[in-house]
Amino acid sequence: MRGKGENAVVCLKGFVYLARGKGKSWLGFTHDPGLDLTILQREGYETVVSLTPTLPIGVALYVLQELRGLSGLQKRSLFNQSLLQAERLWKKTLQTLSWGLPLVDLEDDSTGSSKTANDNNGNGKISSRRFESKNIDEELTYWSHQAAQILQSMQELPDSFRQRYALHIYGPVRSKTVESELVTGLVDLRVLAETLEGRILYMGEIEKALTERWRRERLSYPTGNLEDMMHLLALVGAVEVFPSLIMEGKDKGRCLRCGQNKQIAVSSCVRCGREKCYYCDGCLSMGESRLCRPLYALAGDEGWIEQWQEKVEPWFKSSATSSAISSATFSTTSSTTSTATSSSSASSILEGKEWHGQEFRESRKKNHRSWPLLSFPLTEAQEEASDDLLKWLDGEKNKEALVWAACGAGKTEVSFAAIAQLLEAGGRVLFAVPRRDVVLELEPRIQKAFPGVSVVTLYGSSPRKYDQAQLVIATTHQVIRFYRAFDLVVLDEVDAFPYQGSEMLYHAVMRSKKKEGSIVFMTATPDHVMKKKVKEKKLSLVTIPARHHGYPVPEPQMILEKEWRWNREQLIFPDKLLNFLHRTVEGDLSQVFIFVPSIFLAQRVGESLKEATKGPPFNDFKGSWVEYSHSRDPQREAKRQAFSQQLFPFFVTTSIMERGITVPRANVVVLFAENERIYDERTLIQMAGRAGRSTERPYGDVWFVGTRLTASMKEAERSIVWLNEEARKKGYLHGSTERIRPLA
């Protein structure tokens, strides 16, 4: 079948149908009406009539959406009833316009096409004869008319359908083989549902997840067609099937995976055979989201797995086989398709011991009162913020909170108390961070704080991506695979997310939390949107204004130069700056971050500084004191390590080192600070926050060196001063409240 690895993309095509029973009808989407009928039969529907030609799922579901919208309308308004009356009057005209359903055509096509359906599916009978009566079926006419109109407005109707528009009718299936197939599938269905719970995945990803579980737990790999099984679960109501990209009208698409509708590109598609198939450029790196590619989701907050017995099983049980299921002896009843493996694993599941999901659910119920275990006590400021967060979690109406902390104030630990509370209640928590290395750094800390909790880390190349765990630490990109799974989502360093402020992040995070779940944003530098939300009281604010050592955050000094002078490729450093650097290193034994706006400048300035440190006032160290790094530097990790181990004093870098690196004794110099494109307020605050982080040297100097004073420089200074003020008011600053300038 498939199995081409990651690239395998499955195209799902189907049609919108009208299921009809006595006195009721229902609109749905299917790729195989036989499946739908087996479920719908139980609700008393007898036939399924296709309303559209076969379409890629993105188009079909749009049509379905629109039609369902209409059906709501139809029920509500009397006006619509009269419209129907009018339609009946105009049916002759419609017929001549070929958009009502010419009766002759209908008869011809229905018999002809349902025969082909028989051939294809090996099941299905031609249904009730009443469609062949001479009266036009009003309901059917109405719906097919509407469907055709929608399709036409999108120009999705192939030319061959312009004249004759075939309605396929599928009747109920009464063969024994199908039912027994379904029953054997029940175990597989459960495996599938457990794998998918709380996630939104492509079929390829589901296959990978299943394979992972199959390898680890020796569970059977589902034997049936996965699409069909998913469809069955969808009919029951458990799984939701989305197209990864849905149409919103003619030539307008929206990617349901990353939520944006701007970067939609057109290409021809080999799989669905259309010249004009759409795909999303925004989340291409995470796999192609495409008009014909389905996404499957199972909400984590509707308790499908917990209530499997009541909610799902009855649908698939026929009276003959239900007893067999309860006694867990599948091998007796299952027919040809069931294998020995599936039946053996079936019993193991039903006994409910081996599958770790079960353990995990049980572990939820235990109480761990001791969480979180911290290796050091929280400071006053942290303590208060932590309490504030708990209060917010308990009482407030806002489901979103902002933790605004000074750089280096220890945001991460503040959230632990809130996390612990939810974990104790048996909830699931997501801790999302911007980068992979932060995930790796955070994992041991969290493991230590919450012993006994199942923790999974997710990043680009992480193994065991599809494990279910109570606490998930992930990079933002990975969050895109979750669907209503978490009670609490903590977003650390919101401002540093790769697609900062993008719809994708917001969309993914909002989708990953449960409907009643809460979100905590943590940042040192909230953007104006967040500040505005706080003002409007849509976002609860918790501040941690002081660092743990109780000294204020170093406030930046603005140093203005007339111009930057170059001697060929050498930057001529201002004397003031050279003296400052010299004093820092040889007088104060500290290190200096030197930030520059571009990769090119990092190289130039780095080389220049190497030259400059050879002359006075420095002793000549042959330039070994200076290293430079940037995003294209293959050795940047090594240099980061070396610098944090204090192996060299001057580090010239672009803003890649603006966060996540802590050295005990550091000063900060920002060169070319007038460059507003690169240095916005938040970058400047982060860079300034590198200084004075340790108890050993809780003060530091921050120089913004530029040719003019920009708005972002002013704003950055204002923000830092404001937080310091806040800390002073609350009395967290037990160190000197005066600004310390040991070097001045």
Place this chain on the structure above:
Amino acid sequence: MLQQIWTEMKETFFPTWQDCPFCQNPLGQSGKSWGRSGLCRNCIQEIEALELDLVQCQRCSKYLRLPKEFLESRKLKDLRLPREHICENCSEQEPLFQGAWNIGPYEGLLRQAIHDLKYKGRRNVAVPLGKMMAQQIWLYGPNSSLMNPWGDLYGAVLIPIPLHADKLYSRNFNQSYLLAKSIAEETALPVADVLVRKGDTETQAHLGRYERLRNLEGQFELAQGAVLLNKAGQQAKVAILVDDVYTTGATVTEATKVLRQSGVDSVYVVTASAGIGV
């Protein structure tokens, strides 16, 4: 509403820069490049810098590393490169095609771009690549004149190297076809996707030269009922094969054979990049 109008107006008068398709930085950051490629200046410089210290084979345009002594002795700028250099493969056996051109060696940024296109599915990378390939055609196309800028290539058809059907299904596009489309936009030559692959061959990437040749033998054929017609509606006498990477020339040689048999007189090859050989 007002805000929307305001942003629209701003966009009209001060349009935001497009992103460079290669490095994804906004074009304004390092400036738009010369030429029609639509890349940023940084990227184009980087691609041009790839060719430093390399010479091209005169016959197949593959790249060859300059001998070390030569590099060391090169003090003056105008020291002449060894002009008449032909690579081993070509001197052993004259290639069947008339000429081959490419943008640069399969290294660095160019390699990254081709990987993005092939394996990450970033189709929009094909556009700048195709434009640069078209530029190569304009530069090196033989006998072009003011009256006939195509020169010998007048009335030629662009023929993308096909993928096998299975691979095409799993990748969902043929990168050579996308490149050919983009070249066609620049050069007004028609694209004829007439070749098909017969068997499923092993991926070429990890095979040696002779293995490659054997692996590919009899691989291509003309699609059933396909006729090679140029824009004038006549049988095309000149064909330009379009591919992503030229390594040993095995693929294009095989394809050339098929085209020769179907009545094409001269075959040229244009690829996005070429390997570095000896």
